[in-house]
Amino acid sequence: MLYFQALVGIGVFIGLAVLVSEQRKFPQWKLIVAGLGLQFVFAFIVFRLDLLQQILNGINRGVSAVVEATEAGTLFVFGYLGGDPANVAYPFTVGDPSATVVLAFRILPLILIFSVLSAILWHYKILPVVVRGFAYVLRRGLGVGGAVGLSAAANIFIGMVESPALIRPYIKALTRSELFIVMSVGMSTIAGTVMVLYSVVLEPVIGNALGHILTASVISAPAAIMLALIMVPTTSSVSADDIADDGKEFGPKYHTLMDAIAKGTSDGVALMVNVGAMLLVLVALVALFNSFLSIIPVPGSEPITLQRLFGYLFAPVVWFMGVPWSEALAAGSLMGIKTVLNEFLAFLAMAQLPADTLSEKSKIIMTYAICGFANFGSLGIMIAGLSGMCAERASEIVSLAPKSIFSGTLATCMTGSIAGLLY
Numbered sequence: 001m002l003y004f005q006a007l008v009g010i011g012v013f014i015g016l017a018v019l020v021s022e023q024r025k026f027p028q029w030k031l032i033v034a035g036l037g038l039q040f041v042f043a044f045i046v047f048r049l050d051l052l053q054q055i056l057n058g059i060n061r062g063v064s065a066v067v068e069a070t071e072a073g074t075l076f077v078f079g080y081l082g083g084d085p086a087n088v089a090y091p092f093t094v095g096d097p098s099a100t101v102v103l104a105f106r107i108l109p110l111i112l113i114f115s116v117l118s119a120i121l122w123h124y125k126i127l128p129v130v131v132r133g134f135a136y137v138l139r140r141g142l143g144v145g146g147a148v149g150l151s152a153a154a155n156i157f158i159g160m161v162e163s164p165a166l167i168r169p170y171i172k173a174l175t176r177s178e179l180f181i182v183m184s185v186g187m188s189t190i191a192g193t194v195m196v197l198y199s200v201v202l203e204p205v206i207g208n209a210l211g212h213i214l215t216a217s218v219i220s221a222p223a224a225i226m227l228a229l230i231m232v233p234t235t236s237s238v239s240a241d242d243i244a245d246d247g248k249e250f251g252p253k254y255h256t257l258m259d260a261i262a263k264g265t266s267d268g269v270a271l272m273v274n275v276g277a278m279l280l281v282l283v284a285l286v287a288l289f290n291s292f293l294s295i296i297p298v299p300g301s302e303p304i305t306l307q308r309l310f311g312y313l314f315a316p317v318v319w320f321m322g323v324p325w326s327e328a329l330a331a332g333s334l335m336g337i338k339t340v341l342n343e344f345l346a347f348l349a350m351a352q353l354p355a356d357t358l359s360e361k362s363k364i365i366m367t368y369a370i371c372g373f374a375n376f377g378s379l380g381i382m383i384a385g386l387s388g389m390c391a392e393r394a395s396e397i398v399s400l401a402p403k404s405i406f407s408g409t410l411a412t413c414m415t416g417s418i419a420g421l422l423y
Contacts, residue, residue, distance in 0.1 A: 018230055066117070115265070138221065180228045184227065190372060201347050202350070334350050376405070
């Protein structure tokens with residue numbers, strides 16, 4: 001029954017895209033086959049090939065090494081506030097070790113370290129080669145232009161603003177459909193700079209957390225391209241020049257290793273502060289909103305909260321992904337938090353659920369469904385970033401931005417369904 005739900009759900013999510021399309025007609029079957037085919041192939045390779053599983057487990061162990069290395073730095077700067085209670089001598093008796101995990105001193109610094117590592121990998125031409133490889137697959141599989149394929153592939157590893165920046169000279173020449181693809185893929189994936197952060201939060205909940213998060217970002221990209229082409233179909237054959245195979249360098253330029261470390265640190269500090277500030281503000285606003293809701297008299301012992309409202313709204317959505325109805329309210333709450341607030345708060349809420357709230361399979365489905373930037377906070381970031389790169393298309397970017405949340409959410413929902421089918 002759960003497999004049937006997920007299969008029907010994939011059809012429902014595609015149907016919703018057709019319903020809001022600028023041209024309400026059934027899309028070309030080749031587009032559907034290519035989009036779903038790439039998703040299933042990527043997911044099948046990850047879930048079924050032992051060699052790749054071993055590679056992902058190795059990457060996960062590498063993340064553990066990064067976490068330990070980061071702790072050495074946080075201990076030096078923040079003292080006992082930045083270390084694991086098992087490895088630190090506290091100046092007082094610790095009754096609950098979990099209470100000593102301070103987000104600002106233990107978790108957020110991972111963003112800074114990974115930002116530097118990304119800059120180093122880019123400097124030594126490792127990340128550009130990987131990005132070009134994914135761009136080639138997306139271009140051949142879904143027929144998108146070189147500029148769009150490059151930006152979409154980069155979204156798997158870097159953020160929704162940094163990726164379009166790689167093709168900044170071509171943004172003006174993109175068709176309306178291509179521009180929407182760029183925005184949709186940005187909303188359906190997450191940045192490599194926060195993958196480690198999310199994996200550390202989820203590691204106690206699911207095994208090989210980083211492997212699942214990386215896989216989710218990869219297989220959401222073709223779904224986002226397919227849905228974007230359905231919602232805003234191509235109406236012109238004119239496109240930006242093909243830049244995926246021209247051999248030219250793209251992306252940030254670092255002159256030396258120390259230059260990469262210095263600039264990566266600077267970028268990481270800005271991102272780390274922004275993430276911390278957004279979390280503080282959003283958690284405070286949720287608490288404030290829940291205070292207002294508590295005034296409303298309701299039958300029963302449980303008061304109305306934003307989380308409960310989200311649960312009711314998104315319960316049918318997660319059911320279509322293959323989550324049992326008995327778990328749909330809790331899972332729907334996570335999906336709502338992700339959409340209205342952000343995915344980090346949703347992952348934190350998932351990690352704090354009682355152990356028996358969601359089954360192992362439901363946890364996997366929700367990990368894949370939550371793994372995307374499609375939320376209202378990201379909407380403002382995307383509008384500001386893209387409008388700054390191409391001011392002459394600002395009004396078009398603003399008009400397409402709300403649709404990109406919808407397409408990005410549908411893409412991650414399809415990814416959750418496919419994860420449930422193949423896990």
